[in-house]
Amino acid sequence: MQRFPKGRWAAVSIGASAILTVGAMTRPHPLARSSPPLAPWADRPGRFIALPKRCRGWRTDGLRRLAGSGPCGRPTGGPTALRTMAPLPVATAAMSLDPPAAPSPDWSAPLGRVGLGAGLWLVACAACAAESAAEAPAPVEAIADLPAITVQAGQLPQRELRVPAALQRVDAATLARVPGGDVADALADVPGVVALNRNNHAQDLQLSMRGFGARAAFGVRGIRLLADGIPLTTPDGQGQVTSLALSSAERLEVLTGPLAQLHGNAAGGVIQTFTREAAATPELRAGIGLGRDGLRRTDWQLARRFGATQSVGLVADLATFETEGWRAHSAARRRQFNTVLTWDVHDQTRLRLIANALDAPLAQDPAGLTAAQWAADPRQAGSQTVARNARKRVSQETLGAVLTQGLGDGLTLEARAYGGQRRNLQHQAASSWVGLQRGFGGLGLQLTGEQSHAAGWPVDWTVGLAWDRSSERRQAGATLAGDASGPLTRHERNVAANTDAFVQAHWQLAERWQLLTGARHSTVRLASRDHWPADGDGSGRIRFRATNPVLGLAWLARADLNLYLSWGRGLETPTLAEVAYRLDGTQVSPAFNTDLGAARSRQWELGAKWHPDRDTRVNLALFHIATRDELVAARSAGGRTAYVNAGQTQRQGLELAARHRLSPHWDAALALTLMRARYGSADTGPSGTALPGIPRRQASLQLRWRQHPQTRSSAALRGTELQLDWLGRAALWADDANRARVAGYGLVHARLQHGFSVGRTELVAHAAIDNLLNKRYVGSVIVNQAAGQYLEPGLPRGWQLGLQARVPF
Secondary structure, eight states: OOOOOTTTHHHHHHHHHHHHHHHHHOSOOTTOOOOOOSOGGGGSTTSSOOOOTTGGGOOOHHHHHHHSSOTTSOOTTGGGGGGOOOOOOOOOSSOOOSOOSSOOOOOHHHHHHHHHHHHHHHHHHHHHHHHHHHHSOOOGGGGTTSOOOEEEETTEEEEGGGOSSEEEEEEHHHHHTSGGGOHHHHTTTSTTEEEEOOSOTTTOOEEEETTBTTTOSSSEESOEEEETTEEOSOTTSEEOGGGOOOTTEEEEEEEESGGGGGGOTTOSEEEEEEEOOOOSSOEEEEEEEEETTTEEEEEEEEEEEESTTOOEEEEEEEEEEEEOOSSTTOOEEEEEEEEEEEEEEETTEEEEEEEEEEEEEEEEOOOOBOHHHHHHOTTSOOTTTTTTTOEEEEEEEEEEEEEEEEEETTEEEEEEEEEEEEEEEEEETTTEEEEEEEEEEEEEEEEEEEEEEETTEEEEEEEEEEEEEEEEEEEEEEEETTEEEEEEEEEEEEEEEEEEEEEEEEEEOSSSEEEEEEEEEEEEEEEEEESOGGGOOOOEEEEEEEEEEEEEEEEEEETTEEEEEEEEEEEEOOOTTTSSOEEETTEEEOSOOTTOOOEEEEEEEEEEEEEEETTEEEEEEEEEEEEESOEEEEEEETTEEEEEEOSEEEEEEEEEEEEEEOSSSEEEEEEEEEEEEEEOOOSSSOOSOBOTTOOSEEEEEEEEEESSOOOTTOOOOOEEEEEEEEEEEOOEESSTTSOOEEOOEEEEEEEEEEEEEETTEEEEEEEEEESTTOOOOEEEEOTTBTTSOOEEEOOOSEEEEEEEEEEEO
16 A cells, blocks of 8 residues: 655645635635735655555545545646635724624634534545554654653653644753743744733733633632642642743643543643753853843853762743833843752652742733724823822742652652742732732642553552642721821631642553543532621632543544543632622622632533654644533623623634745744634523634734754754744624724744854854734733723834843853
């Protein structure tokens, strides 16, 4: 049987990606404009190849309508079939938040075509792989020459290709290209993740994964954050991405889908960072960056090993950030320290000590704008924010320890303990202030067994317990000219705690079949004690319990192709911030909301991973999520947001990530997310509308050129590197009623780096231009903002210059 020549699988994959994109985007968007074709390479001769005779039979009428051919064959329409794609809409200079005159397009049919096309493509690939395996069986070890990249799959490490879940890994080389370690830029190429940059350092990044977290008026909700195994998310599901230190990270991992539910409450997705290990040669690293609007960044790192046997490693990282802000009243200053001390006590024992601190003494809050304000001057601050000096101050310190002890016979015991405190003082535009003083901590114990045997099958397994607690004192009062004035109007003690037990196992049913089973039992308690009952006793407590199972089945169809199916249940409780206010008529009242329930979800995921060689990675996932009692923002006013439980919601979509090295000097990457997220019918809350804050389409394209091929023995940059990025997002809604529509946009960014050496010092100079075409767009939205101040403007064209040095000693 004829086999695909090495290197041409990438053309077939990218062609399939384009075909799926055509199926989803054929219907023009009301705001779409004409543009040149996005796939000019399709005109090159020889990019599509003859397939085996058996594969040519894989054709259906549905696929002919989608792309003119079956998933294994040449598009019958030729390259012109790829030219019918409507581009993602580009933001217009003026926008209207009134309901559109024309009805919204029906996206169920395009997504249905995508699901059909992708599903049949998976089946066809599986059939071709099975036929190939039948004629010329290849052992699983056939790709032993490829690097065995290990990732954290739920609570167990596993080889990346074999994980039955959508898991993306961002390595150190990619993170080094991100200007200033910006989390939004680091996640731009991860499908399923929508990182909307508010450009408001008082409210943090608006981050959602498959729609989870989109409701957050500030901070991160519904997503678990971890750094070196230490939770950065409180038991109720609150987190801050500014706590992540990317400058010293070896890698960042993003997990979505059913497998993420093994991390417990509010695990719509999981983002983990892992600090790099100190090398044998001590080194100092220093970096400085400058940009428009008074942007200044510095980063100072020390890495070295100690002891006669070099058994102790230290990585310490201090980063600073300062900006005057593009918008009025948007200046910010921040310092962040992160250090990890690793001690290999002996062959079976390792101790990791983690310490990090964040100090943000100033983060002015420019707030959102109405459509009229945005059209008149997007640089202006929102109503009353300057006169009342709206701002926030935050500080946080965390200490943690992780002890790993080998017990022999493949058993490993891991114990975790951490604790810290956080202080938050916010002055709001509504002539009020809110202060929080929070103490948090937790314990964890986990026993892992490798290559055990049960019922005749090899199995890797883990069981564990986790206990976490957060206690905060919340106070509030009135302000006069931006300063506290008068007596307290709120004084209470809020507590969130969870007690969890989990189990996970990977069963090797056969050489090519693997079964994942797991479950997590969670008990989450929220309580508030009102110490200021002058306006009524706002005390209350709520408890939530759930046992969430997870199942996954993976088939290694070829040594380089994994097909999988997974299912799981999830729990998302309201956060302390979400139960802190109650909706009384049209007023947002400061009282503990005991009426809020937890959202519960059921998730399905079907996917494929194809990793044929070191230079090519293709991951595809289809997902469906059904949630009941979804938590939604009912009303937001003056910095206060009240939440209610809606009825049911449905999320379904497609995620695609593809990366290929075109030549020793060129490589390209594509990330695509198509998602339909809507409310179901409900007696209370939204009914039949689209979930706000979630674009239906998002895509990113990346093209990079290197002067000298980068060797795998060294990550140091040599010579010049040029990178172009394109990020496109479709329109989205800013409210549950779908009356406030925000136009989509497409942005182009350019990055230039040059690496050279002076003696033993390695230097990298870099320059970046963001929003190269100077598009005017809305970067983020404040969902259901009562005064109509939904819009948070995106930044115009901006520049950054920097220099990084690495000095071994």
